[in-house]
Amino acid sequence: MNKRDKIFISVILIVYFVAWLISLKYLPPIDEAFSTLGHRWVVSIGGFAFNPATLINAVIFFLIILWIALSVRDMKLVPDRKQSIIEWLFDTFYEMVEDTVPDPRFVRSTFVIAMTVFMFVWVSNMLGSFPGIVFTGWENGKLTEIGLFTDTWQAPTADLNTNLTYALMVFVISHAFAIKAKGFKAWLKGWFEPNPIMMPMNLIGELAKPISHSLRLFGNIAGGAILTFIFSYMVKYFLLPVFLWGFFGLFVGTIQALVFSILVIAYISAQLT
């Protein structure tokens, strides 16, 4: 670290400290800060109730992924650093799918599904406990205020609807692949596998897969966001939020995104064997 870096880091720290001192004045009292915790902004159109914050953030994350994809669009024969990272990621995933899925006809489509899910969930998890635009909802779903850098992003994966959509999609896709691969009769016979008495167990187990699949991601990300919010308030937003983002966003987010997409591969391949 040379002298210029040291000066740069000290200036940033001083600016951070002064900004923190100024922001102390505008911090809401504890009742007001925690009264909207966990309440979402809900809009219902024609009987469909949904959370617009999830939609808006999802569109923003799709644009981020699109921007990354456009920046590495022209593939060169000798890759530079950015391209080689992405090539390594895709290669790793393709090998994993190839090792797991037994039927070579479905390797490519399984890879496409798992990779898409992984990229979206990863980006959304990483920015999940990062300060950004916040839509604060009240108990009956009315939007009370739009804050800038007051709380963490409501990641789309911190909303159960997103996760349940992906998990149900994987459930339907895995059974469609199974019917296509084995034929309808063999698929129907698979429900009565060890003996016909175990049919209810198999049925309940299959139906429970999307529930546990989606709840695991939801619990980790939503719990991390709430913990980040509470701890950040307790230290008056002094320095700790960075480390909390590092833990919940980078570490837990990466592991959960990886686990989610590996379970996608595992559930699809379990139906194909």
Added chain:
Amino acid sequence: MDKMDLAQAIYLAGKAIGAGLAMGIGAIGPGIGEGNIGAHAMDAMARQPEMMGAITTRMLLADAVAESTGIYSLLIAFLIIFAL
């Protein structure tokens, strides 16, 4: 917070104490169990370093069974707080 009468206050205090005890006592068992599992896995790895991959997988498998009671107590704590 609004003023509450004594019955409500006792009810709230009971909920909080119950959830805290459920989570705290429920975490003792998995802690001891996973500590034992980790210690013995380390012993086995020190004895046979070439088996490290297989031992790690089996250690995580045993951890899963030990951890499940902790997850149940977490669920019970949530049920006490939000559903009682």
Added chain:
Amino acid sequence: MKGLRDFAKLNLITAFGTTVLANIAVAGFIGWLIDKYTFNNRVIFVISLFFGTISGIYNGVRELLKEAEKYEKFDKKDDNDNSGSHSS
């Protein structure tokens, strides 16, 4: 390749508990639905909760064994690849 899979192994830790809980929840929900439209006296609900517990433990153990087998197969394959290429 190997590093990513070592991370993913951590998934095993919460797999059993969540599988059991999800099975109980699904079986309870199905039992509650059946109960609501037939006798409405909670008998089928309780029976289906028992079914959910049995199914949860059965499916959880099956899933754990399958995952462990898969990872062990991969580890063996990696070992073979390494010994083949580096000849160490």
